[in-house]
Amino acid sequence: MRLPDRLARFNRYVTNPVQRLWAGSLPGFGIIEHTGRKSGRAYRTPVNVFRVPDGFAVLLTYGPDRDWVKNLVAAGGGALAHRGRTVPIAGPRVLPVAEAHEFLPPRPSALARRLHVDFVLHVTTPGK
Template sequence: MTPQRSLRDGVRMFNKHVLNPAMVHLAGRKHWYASAVRHTGRVTGKSYVTPVVAEQVADGFIIPLPYGTGVDWLRNVLAAGRATITSAGRTYDVVSPKIIDAASASPKLSAGHRRTFHRFGITDFLQVTVE
């Protein structure tokens, strides 16, 4: 395991167990940067909420995947083929989840997000369509 991957996994675990439980209370609210993805567990069938950065685009949302494509919330959304996103105080049912690369996501993103995601080396994104 590379030092960079080890650091990324450490940050991911901190966020999952410490930051995300606090962020869930703010995610999706109007004037807040984070959105909330509501999804159903693949195995448990339980309902979960995960805070994410989601940029609304013409037909849905694009969500950067800074921790890669193996995270539980993403696997749940892909398995179900749907989720609910609350962003800027509004709730949307989304379908057709698809992992896309940075080259496909970039033209759809705002310049600020495009620069930020590039700076952080994010290469994978989730694209969903509003139902």
Template sequence: MSDPPRKHGPPRLAVRVTEPVGRALAGRRWFPLWAVVHHRGRRSGTPYATPVAVVPTADRDAILIGLPWGADTNWALNIVAAGGATLRWRGGDVGATNPRIVDADEAAGLAKASFRPVVRRMPAAIVLRRVRPV
């Protein structure tokens, strides 16, 4: 039985196949390109944990996450509505605040040079500022 077509977002089969791998690797110290974003639904308040790919940036305090399915990705909108999120990244929890959804050109300008061609192909990205412990 096949999944019904979706208006937005990744194909369900792709999610079903890749999500277990993403969840197993994301947030691990030895796998720095993937993190798990902990956020709450902006309407429901339901807690979510979403595996994401973190794009390396030149600015150590900037966290850049591509949005290959567009700016209306639910988890990204949840983070913007909440004003931030917590990421399980590189084996620890990282607070992130000041979320902004940006276009591909601005995102590419923040990414390290070797990642710019990939980031430019995405319709949008979300940028957050790392919260440094005092």
């Protein structure tokens, strides 16, 4: 189940600017830093992020067709501000949630089921 586009637009212009003030510092949150495919402009998108053995996972509650996801995949990576540090991320892959349950920790996995999330973005970090 995808959340409505109307909510995504609201978050983009109202909620995200506020979340960018703190999302890179708190557990469970992060800021994906990516470059626009067409504009070349730098963007910072706040997300809920979960550690997995070889990197991080993001539940795609709005589906995989979001610009920030497309930008990250097209560039082959970007950066993630998480818990006060910024780390490079690479190898972004959009996976069906059924495949992601194999590597997701128990709580995010249960959350994905409860929210009926269909896709997960998986990224790796250097040395993993």
